[in-house]
Amino acid sequence: MAARLCFSCSQPAVPSLDGAVIAIIDRFQLLVRSSGTGHVQQVYDLPPGFATSCRFVRWYQQLGIQRVLLADDARIVVYDISKPQVYAEITGANGLTKLANVDFGRTHDEVMVFSDFGFKLQIWALISKRAIEIKDPKSVLPCYSYRSTTGHLALLTRPASHDVLIIVAPQTHEVLETVELSTADARGVMYSPNGNWLAVWDTASAGCRVLVHTADGHLFKTYSLPQDELNLGVRSVQWNPGSDFLAVGDNEGTVTVLGANTFTPRMTFTQPATIESPHGSIWQEEIGPSRTRGYAEAKQPATSPSNESLRSAKEGDAGTSILEFNIDGTLLATKCENTPSTLRIISPQSGELVAALIHHAPIRAIRWHDRHADLLLIQCAIRDPTIYVWRARWSSPRIFSVSLKPPFGRLTASWLSSDEGNIRYMLTNSEQLAFGQFTPDGAESQANRDFIDGLGPEDMFDEGHSLDLSTARLLENDTMADNTTAPGLSTQLGFTSAVEDTFHYRRRSQAVP
Numbered sequence: 190m191a192a193r194l195c196f197s198c199s200q201p202a203v204p205s206l207d208g209a210v211i212a213i214i215d216r217f218q219l220l221v222r223s224s225g226t227g228h229v230q231q232v233y234d235l236p237p238g239f240a241t242s243c244r245f246v247r248w249y250q251q252l253g254i255q256r257v258l259l260a261d262d263a264r265i266v267v268y269d270i271s272k273p274q275v276y277a278e279i280t281g282a283n284g285l286t287k288l289a290n291v292d293f294g295r296t297h298d299e300v301m302v303f304s305d306f307g308f309k310l311q312i313w314a315l316i317s318k319r320a321i322e323i324k325d326p327k328s329v330l331p332c333y334s335y336r337s338t339t340g341h342l343a344l345l346t347r348p349a350s351h352d353v354l355i356i357v358a359p360q361t362h363e364v365l366e367t368v369e370l371s372t373a374d375a376r377g378v379m380y381s382p383n384g385n386w387l388a389v390w391d392t393a394s395a396g397c398r399v400l401v402h403t404a405d406g407h408l409f410k411t412y413s414l415p416q417d418e419l420n421l422g423v424r425s426v427q428w429n430p431g432s433d434f435l436a437v438g439d440n441e442g443t444v445t446v447l448g449a450n451t452f453t454p455r456m457t458f459t460q461p462a463t464i465e466s467p468h469g470s471i472w473q474e475e476i477g478p479s480r481t482r483g484y485a486e487a488k489q490p491a492t493s494p495s496n497e498s499l500r501s502a503k504e505g506d507a508g509t510s511i512l513e514f515n516i517d518g519t520l521l522a523t524k525c526e527n528t529p530s531t532l533r534i535i536s537p538q539s540g541e542l543v544a545a546l547i548h549h550a551p552i553r554a555i556r557w558h559d560r561h562a563d564l565l566l567i568q569c570a571i572r573d574p575t576i577y578v579w580r581a582r583w584s585s586p587r588i589f590s591v592s593l594k595p596p597f598g599r600l601t602a603s604w605l606s607s608d609e610g611n612i613r614y615m616l617t618n619s620e621q622l623a624f625g626q627f628t629p630d631g632a633e634s635q636a637n638r639d640f641i642d643g644l645g646p647e648d649m650f651d652e653g654h655s656l657d658l659s660t661a662r663l664l665e666n667d668t669m670a671d672n673t674t675a676p677g678l679s680t681q682l683g684f685t686s687a688v689e690d691t692f693h694y695r696r697r698s699q700a701v702p
Contacts (some may be wrong), residue, residue, distance in 0.1 A: 338384035393422025424508035429518035438509025442525035456540035469542035493528035
């Protein structure tokens with residue numbers, strides 16, 4: 190078990206889009222820390238009570254501009270991390286109603302504010318401090334998509350008893366096209382990465398229906414199954430990065446890959462409980478006597494645990510809930526809720542299974558690395574601060590843990606920016622943040638010493654910014670016998686010096702080799 194360093198926080202920390210810096214809300218401040226060095230780059234004082242009421246943290250990054258947005262139901266605050274003061278603030282944007290979603294728009298000077306219950310969408314211009322309103326946006330995600338090449342906004346609305354797709358011009362926000370859809374209740378809209386196509390998928394009760402429109406909103410083709418063929422509708426849709434394929438996952442666990450231009454099926458992949466593949470590898474999680482976790486190659490055919498056996502079944506929860514292409518579009522990771530602890534990695538070109546990973550707990554989230562195309566992070570619904578990592582070139586998948594002080598609560602894992610020698614990640618909950626890293630060949634990195642030695646005492650123990658190492662805090666969640674040292678003080682946090690007096694932060698701590 191290894192951790193590079195732990196920091197305290199009042200809400201889960203959020204990395205920037207490139208993973209180079211991290212936004213950390215800690216008590217009464219917003220801290221922007223470097224993920225590579227751990228140093229604080231900016232400190233912003235938050236309005237009273239804002240740290241606890243904040244519900245949204247969003248990043249924008251493009252053309253060298255990095256901004257972070259914080260919002261609760263009454264206030265939206267935008268910070269440019271290159272400047273020490275608040276960049277913009279919006280108050281009373283939503284009246285008396287709650288916010289359903291807040292995010293940056295197409296540019297760094299636009300903020301989108303969605304009202305609860307689909308009442309309205311406001312697009313704020315931070316320079317002029319004015320907003321335009323669009324009535325009746327759908328309260329589904331994703332209900333909007335930006336065209337990458339021109340910045341046009343495609344938005345799903347429902348002004349009456351039918352769905353309407355509108356195309357909004359960039360900058361002027363003029364409505365260019367209004368298209369009445371034939372959907373019963375559209376569940377999402379998504380531009381292709383090259384901006385040539387626009388996919389809209391219908392609710393599951395309408396059957397398997399995906400409408401493909403041209404960039405300006407005109408209907409090009411509808412993909413659907415025959416009406417006499419029983420199906421449970423669409424659960425997930427995803428374009429590949431090159432816009433060559435459109436993957437459609439249904440509520441029966443079948444994944445269909447449509448070829449661009451014709452949008453006819455090129456490959457169909459099913460996800461049964463019994464897995465057998467002549468070419469792919471199947472890995473199963475094992476837990477040792479000391480609760481050490483690892484992977485072992487499973488004998489074929491292998492059987493995946495069902496949602497009933499894992500006690501994770503939810504009413505109406507079925508089908509392909511995760512559908513993610515890697516950065517170059519050569520691999521597709523899928524999860525079916527019928528076997529929620531199993532992740533399948535397939536080739537969208539051939540439809541063959543590349544690998545399957547079977548775990549003891551349901552999979553919560555996955556994240557492909559944005560630089561290493563064959564590197565995948567998997568997070569399962571377990572209490573331990575642990576991540577699962579698969580890489581095509583490795584002989585077997587790896588499991589890494591970081592040191593956090595219990596209780597762990599709900600953890601979120603993310604990739605951070607990496608260099609040639611180390612691949613970095615983070616785990617965070619509502620109280621702590623920990624960095625971890627490993628080498629490209631899958632070995633745990635011995636970087637504790639050089640990382641911590643690069644930090645001065647003011648970085649590691651600045652009151653209010655670092656993890657509270659007081660004896661009271663260490664004993665708070667652990668029942669200890671007399672003459673027992675505080676658990677994990679050296680092994681969990683990476684320090685050999687014990688907490689001795691009030692001025693422990695004035696001495697330089699030594700890292701455990």
